[in-house]
Structures are given as C-alpha cells and as structure tokens.
Amino acid sequence: MYQETYQMYREAVEAYLQKLFLSDAPYHELQEAMRYSLLAGGKRIRPVLTLAFAALFGGDWHTALPLGCALELIHTYSLIHDDLPCMDDDDLRRGKPTCHKVYGETMAVLAGDALQPEAFALAAAAPGLTDSQRVDAVGVLARACGADGMVAGQVLDIQGLDRTEEELRLLHGLKTGALMEGAAELGCIAAGAGERERAAARTYAGNLGLAFQIRDDVLDLVADEAELGKPVGSDQAAGKRTFVDLMGLPACNQLVEAYTAAAREAVAPWPGNEFLTALADTLAERKK
Numbered sequence: 001m002y003q004e005t006y007q008m009y010r011e012a013v014e015a016y017l018q019k020l021f022l023s024d025a026p027y028h029e030l031q032e033a034m035r036y037s038l039l040a041g042g043k044r045i046r047p048v049l050t051l052a053f054a055a056l057f058g059g060d061w062h063t064a065l066p067l068g069c070a071l072e073l074i075h076t077y078s079l080i081h082d083d084l085p086c087m088d089d090d091d092l093r094r095g096k097p098t099c100h101k102v103y104g105e106t107m108a109v110l111a112g113d114a115l116q117p118e119a120f121a122l123a124a125a126a127p128g129l130t131d132s133q134r135v136d137a138v139g140v141l142a143r144a145c146g147a148d149g150m151v152a153g154q155v156l157d158i159q160g161l162d163r164t165e166e167e168l169r170l171l172h173g174l175k176t177g178a179l180m181e182g183a184a185e186l187g188c189i190a191a192g193a194g195e196r197e198r199a200a201a202r203t204y205a206g207n208l209g210l211a212f213q214i215r216d217d218v219l220d221l222v223a224d225e226a227e228l229g230k231p232v233g234s235d236q237a238a239g240k241r242t243f244v245d246l247m248g249l250p251a252c253n254q255l256v257e258a259y260t261a262a263a264r265e266a267v268a269p270w271p272g273n274e275f276l277t278a279l280a281d282t283l284a285e286r287k288k
Contacts, residue, residue, distance in 0.1 A: 002278035006048065009061070013047045014039075016069045020118075033103040033111035034118075038076045041094045045212075045283070046183040047072045052276055053184045053201050056267065059191025066126035067137050067186040070119040074145045075179055077115035078154075080108050087158065116145070129190065137189050144182025150175055162241040169210065177209030197270075204266040204276065211259035211284055214252050217242035219288065221249070260284040 017038055021031040047068030054064035083090040083098040084105060090098055100108035123137045143149055153175025162168050184201035193201075221244055243252050263280040267273040 002275055002282070005052075005275050006279070009048045009051045010044050012051070012062070012065060013044045013069060013072065016065055017072065020069075029103070029107065030110055030114060033099055033107050034076075034115055036102060037080050037093070037099045037111065038073065038115070040096055044072065045279075046075055046179055048279070049180060049183040049205060049208075050187040050190070052279070053187025053193075054190040055187075056270055056272055056276065057188055057191040057193040057197050059187070059193075060128075061187075061190075063126075063128040064187050064190035066122045067141075067190055068183065070122040070126075070137075070141060071144070071179060071183045071186060073115045073119035073122065074141065074150075077112040077119075078145070078150055078179075080112040080115070082154070084108060087154075123186075133189050133192070137186055140182050140185050140189065144178045148174075149178035149182070153178065157240075160241075165243070165246055168241070168243055168246065172210060172213040173206065176213045177206045180205040180209040180212075200266045200269075204263045204280075207259045207263040207266065208280055208283065211256045211263065211280070214243045214256050214259070215284060215286065217244045218249060218252050218256070219286075220244075256284050 020038070021034050023031055025031075047065075050064050050068030050071065051061040055061045079093060080099045082088050083093055084100055091101055092098060098108075099111060103111070120138055120141060123141050124134055126134055126137065129137070145151065153171055153173070156162070156167075156171040157175060162171055181202045184205035185198050188198045188201050191197075220242065243255065247255070260280045260283075264273075264277045267276050
C-alpha cells in the first residue's frame with residue numbers, strides 16, 4: 001500500500017511539473033535550463049510530504065498539489081545554486097551533469113533565480129484555496145527558504161560552522177529541515193488544519209530532515225557510486241565535516257533510528273498515519 005500511494009503522489013507531481021515552462025519565447029533557453037533541473041528525477045520527498053499531510057488531516061490532496069510543486073521549484077533552485085563553482089562546485093546531480101555544466105554558469109544562476117519567484121506565483125494562484133490560505137502558504141514558503149530558513153543553512157555551510165554536533169544540527173536543520181518542515185506545513189494549510197496539527201507536521205518533518213541528512217552522510221562513505229548518482233566521498237573531498245566525521249558510523253546509524261522514531265511518534269495520534277510512518281522508515285533505510 002505504501003509503494004502504491006507514494007507512486008500515486010509522485011506521478012501527480014511529475015505530471016504537474018511537466019506542464020510548466022514550455023514557452024517558445026526568445027528566451028526559451030532559460031526555460032530549458034529550468035526544466036532540465038526540475039525534471040531531472042529525484043524522490044520528490046518534499047511535495048509528497050505536502051500531499052500526504054493534506055490527506056492525513058482530511059483534505060483533498062489534489063488541492064495541495066500546486067503548493068507542493070511550488071516548494072519543489074524552490075528546492076530545485078537551491079540545488080542549481082548549490083552545485084555552482086562558487087558553492088559546492090559539483091559536476092553531477094542525480095547521475096546527470098549539473099545545470100551549469102550543460103548551460104553555463106550564467107544561465108544556471110538565472111534558472112535558479114527564475115524558479116524562486118515562479119514558486120511564489122504557483123502558491124499565490126493555487127486553485128481551490130481561500131485567499132487566506134494562499135497568503136498563509138506564501139508566508140510558510142518564504143520562511144522555509146529565506147534568511148532564517150534554507151538560505152541561512154547554506155550560509156552556515158559555506159562559513160564552515162560545522163565543528164560540533166550542535167552546530168551540524170543547526171546547519172542541517174535549516175539547510176535541509178526548513179524546506180521539509182515547510183512542505184509538511186503547506187499540506188496542513190491545504191487541509192485547513194489547526195495549529196496542533198501544524199506543529200506535529202513540523203516536528204515530523206524536522207526529525208525526518210535530520211535523519212535524512214545523517215543517512216546522506218553515511219551514504220557518502222558507504223554507498224555504491226553508480227547507485228548514489230554522485231561521487232562517493234564528495235563531502236570529505238570538499239573538506240566538509242559530517243556527522244560521520246564527528247560521531248562515527250555506528251553512532252550515526254543510531255541517530256538515524258532515533259530521529260526516525262521521533263518522526264513516527266509525531267504523527268502517531270492521528271488515524272491514517274501509516275503512509276507517513278512507512279515513509280520515515282523507508283528513507284532511513286535508503287541506498288541512495
């Protein structure tokens with residue numbers, strides 16, 4: 001049942017994204033670069049979270065689709081910029097050349113720049129929601145990706161503020177966790193859920209984000225490179241300190257289990273939590 005639901009959500013997201021940025025305007029190369037990264041694959045975890053929380057709290061998950069896809073546009077822009085030579089200088093993303101390797105650095109910067117406002121346009125015009133819900137969604141989206149969210153985490157990353165476990169938790173709680181929390185809360189908004197539900201969604205997603213990042217750090221050392229889709233050991237080669245560097249593999253595996261359990265606990269009071277529980281367990285055991 002879990003796989004069928006995940007596939008249903010993911011196919012809906014892919015179908016929605018496929019319809020975006022198809023203009024044949026003179027600046028069509030910009031849209032090609034945007035679509036290149038947006039449609040490059042990936043797990044679509046963030047929009048899936050949006051749809052799943054909308055369903056958990058009694059909403060029609062189809063109504064949440066524009067909000068989840070808006071956040072996926074933000075996530076894609078962040079990846080394009082993260083891969084640039086001035087940031088992580090990565091050649092591969094999801095097994096394919098990164099955007100700047102295909103379209104050049106300038107076009108990659110502009111593709112990321114364009115994806116961000118387009119995300120807010122999707123949220124602001126989302127059908128089936130009230131004006132109040134749309135405004136709420138735009139605010140959540142802004143907080144998730146702004147100066148106290150994802151971008152703040154990126155700043156901590158480039159400044160090398162990763163010397164202790166506490167610093168790493170803050171860094172990744174912002175860089176990875178903020179978008180996941182935003183994705184979950186957007187689903188709550190689409191469902192008209194209350195603050196108790198929204199707080200539970202943020203707690204679930206925050207713990208999921210930390211488990212996800214620590215599992216990423218583990219995979220950066222032990223994964224199969226072809227399956228992972230990027231060079232193994234890239235974080236160490238770039239001089240980045242990871243949870244594995246600080247704590248070792250056994251402790252990191254225990255932390256993944258602990259954060260995953262905390263995520264499951266956050267949604268345990270609500271009937272119909274089976275999908276989100278299975279999602280947390282599946283991500284904790286993933287190979288790529």
